[in-house]
Amino acid sequence: VRIAYQGEPGAYSEAAIMRLGADIDALPCRSFEDVFAAVEEGRASAGILPIENSVGGSIHRNYDLLAQHDIPIVGEVQLRVEHKLLAAPGVRFEDITRIYSHPQALAQCERFLQGLDRVEIVATYDTAGSAKMIGEGGLRDVAAIASERAARVFGLSVLRSGLEDFEANITRFLIIGRTPLTLGKPDKTSIVFSVPNVPGSLLKALTVFAWRDIDLTKLESRPIRGRPWEYLFYVDLAIGRDEPRCARALAQLAEFALSLRTLGSYRAWREPETADTNETPAADPASVQK
């Protein structure tokens, strides 16, 4: 099993892959588009995408890419994100004049960053990639906000821990692939639909689920390109697609929706809430199908 992810080794996406099994091969990719391409071209059996962070919100680019590609969602992983301040060995906190990280990570550590004087904050395109720049460039006045694993991968030291504003800083990742994962009987279904551009349309669409007591865990809207102020709606349902109630709700929605597609039906793998991230045992490797 090889799962493609965006970023450098030590990225949070890679850590999410490791939750699924110790013997899974993780394939680093330059961009989210490349993750889709790796699965489409067979270079990876699956891909992993951050879709939402509990503090920063949705990763909208990945919603767009899910609709543009035809690879189903087959699983979900949640990971508590612990941000560390990393620098070259021997560098002291006082030596730091610049801090590199991804804008999402910077936004999640706002309080820590606001407390710093005379330090320039530089947005980059990757957390682990920031650690790499420091390690490979031998930079001694720069620190990165990234994972502890990124420190090990690029030979850096941890200067500060627990940088995140909220302890409950959790990222949801979706797994996409051609073959289902055996995380268990699907209990979630993700759909994307559009409705006629008339008053009350969205409400009408949502009633098909409420009428059947199907809970919505997420509602996201994205523009329809080329049709100003019309939207695609992405909804996560707390029910598997094979349940008759779900099938009937989707059939009713199809009577009214202009477009409707099921992006996947799957089971979420959740990190036990009480365990420390580093000590959580990985899922049984055998539970991930080839």
Place this chain on the structure above:
Amino acid sequence: VRIAYQGEPGAYSEAAIMRLGADIDALPCRSFEDVFAAVEEGRASAGILPIENSVGGSIHRNYDLLAQHDIPIVGEVQLRVEHKLLAAPGVRFEDITRIYSHPQALAQCERFLQGLDRVEIVATYDTAGSAKMIGEGGLRDVAAIASERAARVFGLSVLRSGLEDFEANITRFLIIGRTPLTLGKPDKTSIVFSVPNVPGSLLKALTVFAWRDIDLTKLESRPIRGRPWEYLFYVDLAIGRDEPRCARALAQLAEFALSLRTLGSYRAWREPETADTNETPAADPASVQK
């Protein structure tokens, strides 16, 4: 009247300000946070914020900032965005090895960019700022995607026009301030609310508007920081706050919502659909109150 905006002179936000009247003073700011600060501290009488683009979607940071600050929305402007490829005078298209622009602008010109070989695409934090870097740095192998006005401001030439994938590339800007604009009788109301975390909550909230035939023109959700998978909902209503139907709908919503705040009630200033951006006469300067 002085209106604060994020970016350098030549930014699309500055062009949106110019729609409102030729004699308005535009105050450039480094960040969206600075736009709020400029209004709060009285350095500007109003601020302008891009909130949504018809192709790229919402500017979520500004939704968050609207909820965090206590400055009402007093108006809206829509602007058709026309992206140009700018370079130093005398530079030919064949000389370009890198293109700078803001990620939103790059995303809006995907087709044009995909057609280029051997050109590195570099994401920056400002469209007009990219033009400034080229102009002030005397760079002769770099081009920027920005507005025609940015070319004039920083002494660059237009190498290519109409780079945007969709002709209907429109950005909606909100105007925030302590004093109302006299764009006319308010016909829109923006609210933000949260609902109990139980199945069917959002639907229940939306029924108070549907029951009174009040149209929703936008629904956006953002995470509540520190409470994973709970959301603030931002809704734009196609009705002024002073209309009894609107007041009654909001009173009913307040019976059920955990939190509810009106962000503002205002009138949208719209660009005439048939006119060219550069030839559209600005609104009567006298229509903007001091």
